Amino acid sequence: MKILYSWLKDFIDADLPAAELAGKLAALGIETAELKKTGADFEGVFTAKILKIEKHPNADKLSLVDLDTGSGVRKVVCGAKNLEAGIIVPLAREGARLGSNILTAAVIRGIKSDGMICSADELGLADKRAEGILHLDKNLLPGIDVSTLYGKADYIFDLEITPNRPDLLSHLGIARELSVLLNIPLKKIDIKPVKEHGKSVDIKISCPSCQRYSGRAVRGVKNTATPAWITQRLAAMGVNGKNALVDISNYVLYDLGLPLHFFDLKNIDGGINVRFAAEGEKFETLDGSKLELNAQDLVIADNSKAVALAGIMGGKESAVKENTSDIFIEAAYFNPQTINKTAKRYAMSSEASQRFERGADVSITLTALAHASNLVQEICGGEAGPVTDVYPVPYVPAEVIFTPQDIYKILGMEIAEEKLKQIFSGLGKFDGEKTPWKFIAPPHRRDLAHKWDLAEEAARFNGFENIPVSSTRASVAFADNPKNVDCSAKFAAVLTAAGFYECKNFDFISGRDLDNFYFDKKFTVELANPISEEWQFMRPSLLPGMLKNAAFNQSRGAAGYKLFETGKEYANMKGFPAESWAVAGIVCGAAAPEYFTQKSAPADFYFIKGLAAQMLKDFEGVDYSVSKTVPAYMHPKICMDILDGGRPAGFFGKLHPLTAKAYGLKNDEIYIFTLNLKTFEKKFKAQEFKPARDVPQFPSSYRDLSFVFDKNLNYAEIDKAVNSAGAWSKMSYNLTDVYTGPNLPEGKKSVTLNFSFWLMDRTLKDAEVDDNISKISAALSALGGELRK
Template identity: 30%
Template sequence: MKFTLDWLHDHLETDATLDMICDTLNRIGLEVEEVIDPAAKLAGFEVAEIIATEQHPDADRLKICTVQSGQGEQKLVCGAPNARAGLKGILANEGAVIPANGMVLGKAKIRGVESRGMMCSLAELELSEDHDGIIELPDTATIGTPAAEALGNHGFSVDPVIEIAITPNRPDCLGVRGIARDLAAAGLGILKADPVQAASSNFESDIKINVATPDCPVFAGRVVRGLTNGVSPDWLSARLQAIGQRPINTLVDITNYISFDRGRPLHVYDVTTLSGVVTARAGQAGEKFTALDDESYEIDENDCVIADDKSVLGFGGVMGGVASGASTTTTEVLVESAWFEPIAIANTGRRHGIDSDARYRFERGVDPQTVLSGLDQAVQMITELCGGEVSSLIQAGEVPDRQQVIAFDPARVKSLTGIDLTDDNIADILLRLGFDVTRQAEKWQVKAPSWRPDIHGSADLVEEVTRIYGLDNVPSVPLPSDANITQAIQTPEQTRTALARRVMAGSGLTEAVTWSFIAEPVALKFGGHPGLKLANPISSELSNMRPSLLPGLLQAAGRNVARGLSDFGLFEVGQVFTDATPGGQETVVAALRYGHAKPRDWSGKAEPLNLFSIKADALTLLAAYGVQAEALQVLRDAPDWYHPGQSGVLCRDPRTPLARFGALHPALLKDFDVAGPVMVCEIFPMAIPLPKKKPSRSKPVLSISPYQAVRRDFAFEVAADLPADKLIKAARGADKKLISNVTLFDAFTGVPGGQGALEAGMKSLAIEVTLSPMDATLTDAEIEAVADKVIQAVEKATGGKLRR
């Protein structure tokens, strides 16, 4: 919402400065977005007179002008067609900044002739779009007068323009008078009496109007005949131009002016274009009309239109039509003032993509009581500026009464805000804002003014009192502290979800967020349940709830590969759905790696990804959840979408998997058009048992052996299908007190008949066993004893034998 300072002074009697006005607007919730002061831009400009001209010797269209300014005579080169001796205009002196383009004016040579200064056009000073010639001021203009003063004295707007942000709940401030009312209530001045008087009629019009839709409960109008339409007076054009509105003709400019002055949209129809009764009704299929924006619109049955017996004249409350609009030849008009339901106007505007000032106001809520007062203001201005005589009132329907009476306890002001005001202070603020207050012993009866459709309850009244009193006066009170709060704020699921994001990002993976819906064929490939199909899907490709996070990550990987990304990792934390029951969803962490574990560089070739790369990601997150890797079993029964020979399941109990990892099945990658291999893992945070609230016994946080560790290597010949972790687990359990770590460092199958050949169906697994004594340095005998235990434990658990 834009308005000029002098426009505000039409409604507000105040001595406040521009800065004080802006500060008060911000304080009462009408945020000032920008202040444009044209006068500040005109520093360095003054009135000057061209006292002589001569033709430029090297340019037919240029003249050399001798100019008299407040600083004396100077010569400049001018190309304006109206440059002539005796013309008084605006001179830009050296050092002045041209508002239109920001150019700093300096001394220059134009076609060999020195030029000092420039005579300016209206466009160059951003006062209008007219750039055909330099400004011509009346002969009464005084040479040397500052440009801002001279232009203001001769009909040009150089007044500061204030732009404020209007929240949707304040339609009353979409008019200058509403803003003035709020400023007066805030103590910045006195709201002037309304100068609009009830219109007097000179004749009865033959035009009839009607309402035939609940979207327009009241439609009023008056006919003005014998008028002369034309160019608006300077003051009216200047005000509209200052706020960015293009003057069209006097009749249209008057309706635009009242829209910004009172927040009351109006429309004028050329009576000669009307046929029969003018009706506000619902649209009919097949109707169309050309609006004032020169666009043709097909009408919907849900639209509220204004129509006569012949055709549609326009969308009610949104935009009128070209055919019935007022032109410079119009001599008789019907002035329309109506009230429309906000939701109907909003729907029509959205449906047809029309953004107009009328729609902007009606969909937020125009004051119903301005139906008649706005009409009176319009005919008053029309007769003053265009002449003519006014008909009696033509009205269909009744002005709706939307004012609410609210039971209000003034003590709520203090209870909600902490502001300690007397009842008299509270009542005074409400009265200044236009509320009708009836003070009673228990609760007041407060009637909201017709221009405040946003007031519905006592909390709204408290808000009004608070913003006028001043939000900066609300005391700052700390919230009470409660030392008895012992419960965790986050649930275990929330804690583990946040931890997963930190850990996976720390592992070099990038978080992805994918759809919770996937196509049914994809869902079935990942074990989807038939009952998870949506009844009303967004599209056929988003028809089922996802049973796994992997489809979304795989599709994201495919898009990245298609764009040339070669090595990357993604992860996602989200819900998966196993069935349609309330408990059939689970939080899962999934990760995907594509490309190489180590890219090619000067130190060697690229190293391809393998399942151990992704297994490390799963183990890293499980370790963050407190799960020890040595306590886990590795099983081979991964789901069908994993590669059967390159995948595994991590668990403590085979019935409860904690994670799955491995390569995706090649056939699945082919369906997704992604060249493999692609390594993925899925971790199930909520499958991990929660730690006990009270541990049964305390354990040291860190235990380090003070003695030298001892390492011994063993190689065992075992069955080829034996899982290596079974051997490792057996070796670790041989002496839990001394053995701190067991690692596999070699796996060998051998060549039949060759050196070191193994029996058919056998393989060799070599392990390193670390002994960490806590009490004393181990002797050779103790070391040998532990080695024997390891050999016996492995042979017993695996059926293998030590290789000699």
């Protein structure tokens, strides 16, 4: 909402500097997004004609300019590049005032300058530094006061009005607010009595969505040019003048806040009927949109058709035209919800609809009507008809019964009763004679309905800066974090320690992502109103986002990456959108950071397997098994399920090269894992620590065993055989080598295990260690293995 300072003064004698006023408004919660100065704020600047331009003898970039001032010739030093002989320029003479600066005589590089040729910004006519001097109309004579060519200095406040305060969407509204704050009375709105002639117009309200409808005809008007003072004020509002009648209706809107509508009376058949549209009723708006209305749309109709979409836009046919001679002026109050619904349905937001959907002032229709009638008659002539005012159920404002203590309790501070009384009597009908106090809000403040609202008003007008800081109160209880929070933090700690970078992606993905991952749309949560196709679906997996991150970083030169994300995944479960936390990661390229003395092997399946195992090592009942059904976006043979108590809780493996390709990833050696957090968060207890295990105090004995097996024998079989071989001491072992190639028969592999054996209470004897080894050897031989010599 724009406010012109001079216009505001129609309503209140406020004489603060503009910036200070903006500060006062801000303190009330009305922010000034932009404070713009308009018009001329200078004196002593006159038109002059350039006669001759010479180079300054002592400076390359300066010129000496001879000017005809209309009363003699002056010589001025000027540095501008856009000097031309014959043009008219603004010349500030010595003593001229430019804003707050007074021009003094100057000698520039040894030559006296008899004044200064001004640029637009020097005159305050441009916000930014202007290149060169201002060229004025060539037809102007020298010697004219330049300030007379521009409007008077003024200020436009571009105010941000919150949706609960429709009453502030006018100059009157802002003045009312200031009147309470500054304790300056409002000026009386200047309304002249209207002499009524001729017939009234019949008005009927046929539905509850219009609380009040007032109107009158003005016949025999001449829709002439609008006077400058109105067009200038409207221009400050950002509105281009059209014709007198349209401009007057706009003017009253910005003046008093009530949107009026002017109809061409000749296009109104009989009287006015405010009703809901018939389902499918056709209507053409004045800007040419052809609508098919529905039964919740409120229309202004005559006896045969809709003539306006109530509170939003008039109809094309009944619009005021250049040659309109009889008009009907509407001043009404429409139900905010009804207007909001219709405005949204047809995506039509107008100055009128914005005010009606927030709530107009039901009490001001007659004032606005009279004000408009005055202006119409003053500018366009004509005879005003009698007012018809239909107001079947008058508005009953809320009555708030409260005590000053109620206010103190909400604010946590006391305010002097006198101050409160001044504020509340300024705002509405207030009775503070005895407690409890009584406050009745005026009709333009429907937002003041209970003591909390009044507490806010008290705080605003008393100054929010006066609210004290109380002493902080103690905690009220203790509770754990939500389980997913701590559990995912634990995973994140493992992952960052392993060199992974945490990513955050939007929860949105595209139909193409679904295709790339072979996800079925049927099971996907889709947005009804996505920003774009790119972001149409709620991600069923964290992986597409990270593949896009991989592609992004590839394009910025990253050779490899380790990424993870914790976030929500979405699924359409039998028609209901479900969401669950997940953690997923992808890795590609060197497993360890490389440097000049050491290259790293690329991350492979065993890297991602080891990572998963590290993340899950403290969870009981976790197992891994070769996936039986592999997701289509995974390598068909390189994928393992993570099982929790036998139920799937995630998987890891190699991404299918075609999926990698779909994201333009050149290196398709990409390994991924994904974990369903829900499974693990249940098992995770933030306060539970894994108890320490005793370590042996007696030396362990170490042995290596190399066995040659059939190449296709799974390590899991070897593992099982070793564990069930019957070694009787404590034992641990590492796989140190798996070898195929020269020195081994075709179809064979050699597996080397490094064992350690120990007891907790004494040192093992060699014979005992040998006994263990021979048991293990026997078990491995039983698998078809042969001891490698």
